[in-house]
Amino acid sequence: MTSLFTRTFAAEPAHIDELGHVNNAVWVQWIQDLATAHWDAAARPEDHAHFFWVVVRHEIDYRGNISAGESVTGETWIDGSPKGAKSDRRVDFRAAGGKVIVSARTTWAMLDKETQRLARVRPEVVAPFRLADAE
Numbered sequence: 001m002t003s004l005f006t007r008t009f010a011a012e013p014a015h016i017d018e019l020g021h022v023n024n025a026v027w028v029q030w031i032q033d034l035a036t037a038h039w040d041a042a043a044r045p046e047d048h049a050h051f052f053w054v055v056v057r058h059e060i061d062y063r064g065n066i067s068a069g070e071s072v073t074g075e076t077w078i079d080g081s082p083k084g085a086k087s088d089r090r091v092d093f094r095a096a097g098g099k100v101i102v103s104a105r106t107t108w109a110m111l112d113k114e115t116q117r118l119a120r121v122r123p124e125v126v127a128p129f130r131l132a133d134a135e
Helices: 023-042 044-049 123-129
Strands: 005-010 049-064 071-083 086-094 100-112
Touching: 005 023, 023 049, 023 086, 023 100, 023 123, 044 049, 044 123, 071 100, 071 123
Parallel strands: none
Antiparallel strands: 005 071, 049 100, 071 086, 086 100
């Protein structure tokens, strides 16, 4: 088991929308970037060689935002047990003061790299991504 995987994201002028804060599409990209970095960092070599993930669902709650020049810390982990070829991932983005301003539950499907078909997610594949106290 592991702890949270974290990465810092900085809001650049190109990320800012007409409301003066990070555009929702950028948050979605950061969610994907964080999940991909977590897989690259923690997957067992044999799993990394044989599988890849595609997102099938995003559920995002926006509770705040940041402006150009500000940063957030993204935290991610696998939540719960896999169901067939799918697994749920949690993501929280914390502002400088530690408050969660964006949180997401995303569902990913695992595919076999060779066949590009769905592959059942075995517990040992997701074990490196779960919190120590997760079920």
